[in-house]
Amino acid sequence: MRAVTIEDGRLVLAERPDPEPGRGELLVRVAAAGLNGADLHQLRGGYPAPPGSPADIPGLELAGEVAATGPGVDRFRPGDRVMAVVGGGGQAELAVVHERTAIPVPDGLGWPEAGGFPEAVTTAHDALFTQCGLGLGDRLLVHGAAGGVGTAAVQLGSAAGARVVASVRNRDHHRAVADLGADVVAEPARAFEEGPFDVILELVGAPNFPANLDALATGGRLMVIGVGAGATVELDLRTLMTRRSRVLASNLRSRPLEQKADAARRVEHQALPLLAAGRLRVPVAATFPLADAQEAYDRFVAGGKLGKLVLVT
Amino acid sequence: MRAVTIEDGRLVLAERPDPEPGRGELLVRVAAAGLNGADLHQLRGGYPAPPGSPADIPGLELAGEVAATGPGVDRFRPGDRVMAVVGGGGQAELAVVHERTAIPVPDGLGWPEAGGFPEAVTTAHDALFTQCGLGLGDRLLVHGAAGGVGTAAVQLGSAAGARVVASVRNRDHHRAVADLGADVVAEPARAFEEGPFDVILELVGAPNFPANLDALATGGRLMVIGVGAGATVELDLRTLMTRRSRVLASNLRSRPLEQKADAARRVEHQALPLLAAGRLRVPVAATFPLADAQEAYDRFVAGGKLGKLVLVT
Numbered sequence: 250m251r252a253v254t255i256e257d258g259r260l261v262l263a264e265r266p267d268p269e270p271g272r273g274e275l276l277v278r279v280a281a282a283g284l285n286g287a288d289l290h291q292l293r294g295g296y297p298a299p300p301g302s303p304a305d306i307p308g309l310e311l312a313g314e315v316a317a318t319g320p321g322v323d324r325f326r327p328g329d330r331v332m333a334v335v336g337g338g339g340q341a342e343l344a345v346v347h348e349r350t351a352i353p354v355p356d357g358l359g360w361p362e363a364g365g366f367p368e369a370v371t372t373a374h375d376a377l378f379t380q381c382g383l384g385l386g387d388r389l390l391v392h393g394a395a396g397g398v399g400t401a402a403v404q405l406g407s408a409a410g411a412r413v414v415a416s417v418r419n420r421d422h423h424r425a426v427a428d429l430g431a432d433v434v435a436e437p438a439r440a441f442e443e444g445p446f447d448v449i450l451e452l453v454g455a456p457n458f459p460a461n462l463d464a465l466a467t468g469g470r471l472m473v474i475g476v477g478a479g480a481t482v483e484l485d486l487r488t489l490m491t492r493r494s495r496v497l498a499s500n501l502r503s504r505p506l507e508q509k510a511d512a513a514r515r516v517e518h519q520a521l522p523l524l525a526a527g528r529l530r531v532p533v534a535a536t537f538p539l540a541d542a543q544e545a546y547d548r549f550v551a552g553g554k555l556g557k558l559v560l561v562t
Numbered sequence: 563m564r565a566v567t568i569e570d571g572r573l574v575l576a577e578r579p580d581p582e583p584g585r586g587e588l589l590v591r592v593a594a595a596g597l598n599g600a601d602l603h604q605l606r607g608g609y610p611a612p613p614g615s616p617a618d619i620p621g622l623e624l625a626g627e628v629a630a631t632g633p634g635v636d637r638f639r640p641g642d643r644v645m646a647v648v649g650g651g652g653q654a655e656l657a658v659v660h661e662r663t664a665i666p667v668p669d670g671l672g673w674p675e676a677g678g679f680p681e682a683v684t685t686a687h688d689a690l691f692t693q694c695g696l697g698l699g700d701r702l703l704v705h706g707a708a709g710g711v712g713t714a715a716v717q718l719g720s721a722a723g724a725r726v727v728a729s730v731r732n733r734d735h736h737r738a739v740a741d742l743g744a745d746v747v748a749e750p751a752r753a754f755e756e757g758p759f760d761v762i763l764e765l766v767g768a769p770n771f772p773a774n775l776d777a778l779a780t781g782g783r784l785m786v787i788g789v790g791a792g793a794t795v796e797l798d799l800r801t802l803m804t805r806r807s808r809v810l811a812s813n814l815r816s817r818p819l820e821q822k823a824d825a826a827r828r829v830e831h832q833a834l835p836l837l838a839a840g841r842l843r844v845p846v847a848a849t850f851p852l853a854d855a856q857e858a859y860d861r862f863v864a865g866g867k868l869g870k871l872v873l874v875t
Binding site: 492 | 805810
């Protein structure tokens with residue numbers, strides 16, 4: 250198979266042996282695979298792939314048809330359309346996925362949208378609901394709301410009955426993010442004026458941290474998922490005590506199989522029906538063929554996009 | 563009544579009008595009232611009493627006999643022995659307590675122990691179980707384990723089946739803290755070597771923070787309750803993300819009635835049976851008459867004690 254591979258910090262298309270599905274695993278003929286911040290972090294040498302994942306093929310999410318199944322598979326059969334979060338190796342023509350982490354792709358959903366769904370939506374869902382317990386009436390602030398995880402978080406928060414304030418630096422995307430269900434879309438400094446917030450989802454990093462702490466409601470949760478703009482902050486523990494608030498941080502990639510499978514079941518239960526009904530969309534900013542992976546990553550670094558960048562085969 | 567009052571940053575005994583119990587409230591003839599870090603913080607001008615509590619009478623916990631009841635009281639009657647967390651005003655001959663926040667004092671428990679129980683045990687219980695979900699098999703590190711909240715946390719953690727590492731600077735108290743059920747008692751630097759920990763209870767403050775972060779297990783919770791030794795820390799969000807861990811902080815005093823009542827019910831359910839059975843003790847370092855409150859606070863500032871300092875009437 251052909252795969253995007255990391256060579257001296259650059260991405261090139263290379264020929265690799267076809268992977269083989271083991272017990273409980275699917276061999277997927279990848280149709281689309283989204284880009285994520287973690288891919289970039291890995292490309293720069295700071296985030297090696299977890300054990301069991303290809304060390305030099307990036308890609309944390311993919312969608313495609315099941316090409317073959319290993320022993321003991323009972324959820325899917327060859328020809329089924331699936332999508333999944335993987336520890337790495339998604340940006341290739343073939344990839345192996347454990348069937349417990351795979352999610353069926355709804356009829357009618359295009360491959361680029363499916364390829365950009367798993368990591369973005371699972372990350373947003375896990376952060377908002379599993380980690381922070383977001384619910385009806387909560388006040389949610391999403392920083393970096395025009396990105397892949399951000400657009401998912403705005404839609405999921407809105408669908409769950411939260412009041413959603415979306416912080417988006419690029420004013421060109423304000424209208425589009427409002428159309429996803431945000432009650433208010435504003436530049437960061439203006440977004441804070443809408444506080445206090447029960448949940449703040451931080452997808453940008455350190456620069457917002459002091460204002461985030463000040464904007465937390467009593468009992469509020471500050472959830473850190475992205476630190477592309479910086480990771481070291483000063484924290485006033487007394488403010489945190491007075492507000493009885495929390496700073497949480499997480500990532501999907503390093504989790505063990507059972508946690509990834511559990512997250513996939515929750516997404517199937519709560520987000521997949523919204524996707525199938527058209528109430529949850531995956532905005533795709535652009536698609537690139539596998540051979541143009543470097544160009545796609547350069548576009549990712551440039552920032553300012555709306556939604557996902559997706560490689561297609 | 564006579565009450566400990568704050569005058570120009572010093573504590574003096576003064577005559578004050580007797581408080582009157584309102585609907586659902588008990589008038590308690592205080593027998594004993596423990597000292598807490600928050601009293602000291604208030605004395606220094608940094609932590610004003612919450613609305614509805616006496617502004618200049620310290621005291622966050624008390625024990626005594628019910629002297630009279632307001633309308634609608636149905637849990638207690640005059641003569642009953644009760645103890646409670648209050649927003650302030652505990653260090654006086656009389657205090658008003660809502661009956662939903664009061665806890666019965668087990669037969670045979672002395673007044674000093676009862677007066678030092680509510681804040682210490684409720685704080686430790688709320689932090690370990692309600693906030694951090696501590697349970698069987700968890701690895702717990704308690705910093706400041708020889709203090710009031712610390713000795714409670716060691717015993718509650720041990721009773722719940724956690725492995726308890728107690729960090730105690732004063733070596734004179736190591737044996738006594740081990741006798742409370744700690745699996746390991748050590749000075750802070752040595753205690754960290756016992757990590758990683760699922761839960762760390764920080765009762766001291768900033769100095770331990772960097773090592774605390776490093777000592778958290780995957781999914782670990784760092785709970786900050788005391789910041790007497792400093793409140794400003796540097797936080798590496800990427801470390802927090804990699805560990806999928808959390809920094810929590812809380813306090814009891816500023817909570818609304820329903821939350822204090824809920825915390826009291828949980829303590830009644832889980833900690834009171836241990837107290838009644840002698841499996842949970844309240845080490846009392848020293849008692850002082852109300853008139854010697856300033857001396858008691860000076861002793862509190864000096865540190866290095868084992869357990870509670872309690873004022874008695």
